[in-house]
């Protein structure tokens with residue numbers, strides 16, 4: 001094996017990233033080296049690329065970017081038992097410590113000392129990547145290769161929609177970025193009766209209709225609450241999945257839910273958000289659920305099952321594919337919001 005590889009490196013604490021040659025990494029006894037075959041760009045990668053507030057406060061360059069991945073195992077550490085050389089794998093991106101309260105109580109995805117692949121340590125936008133044995137996931141051979149790296153954000157969507165018990169229910173999804181779009185398809189598969197999607201970008205509203213939304217609304221130019229009233233009547237919706245992080249979308253999404261309803265929050269606001277707890281949550285007996293990551297690994301089993309059974313078709317959500325060296329084209333599309341999921345291949 002050669003000893004250099006190409007990688008997308010966040011080199012400095014400023015806008016952008018560089019494509020450069022770096023050493024192929026060494027692995028520890030509980031680590032796995034994979035030859036990366038497919039990766040996808042996540043909102044987090046875009047935040048790090050454009051160097052927004054969150055990135056400035058949380059990221060310490062230099063490091064290799066990226067965390068959504070699929071690839072072939074080329075080397076395993078001497079204590080690794082879960083996979084062998086040649087296996088085609090993906091990786092959970094939450095790296096748990098193994099000894100905190102959450103880790104000891106079967107909730108490693110919310111580990112107190114959590115590290116994230118491509119955020120706190122070198123990631124996968126490279127020819128080779130190191131993944132932890134605790135995170136490795138053997139891919140089902142029946143899943144199309146381009147969808148394997150999408151299992152990670154699909155897991156986010158599943159964790160968001162599952163608590164809504166959406167079978168036969170009226171659903172509002174605020175925000176149709178990549179995970180919002182996947183959530184629409186998941187809510188459809190889980191049997192939602194009616195799905196209304198609120199999204200300011202036209203490209204993404206059109207995609208939302210393609211993947212299963214019944215109605216779309218442009219919250220920048222239309223009144224979301226009026227649309228909810230027109231479509232669902234004064235009852236409102238049974239469940240809201242908030243995928244945007246926008247403070248107004250969060251408040252409207254909560255107001256739109258019927259008394260006794262459920263709201264899942266996945267979108268990350270970059271500021272504090274004020275809520276009318278008395279009228280909109282307490283007196284309405286609303287359940288608010290914060291969602292982060294994926295259960296290790298029950299969520300992965302659901303994601304894999306839905307993809308291999310072909311019940312869930314995420315192919316319309318993959319709107320662009322680029323060679324890894326053209327990652328900047330993908331980042332530009334992410335800035336303009338004119339994309340679904342973008343695949344990068346080394």
Ligand SMILES: [Zn+2]
Nearest residue numbers: 042068152153
């Ligand atoms: Zn991701």
Ligand SMILES: [Zn+2]
Nearest residue numbers: 097100103111
């Ligand atoms: Zn832990």
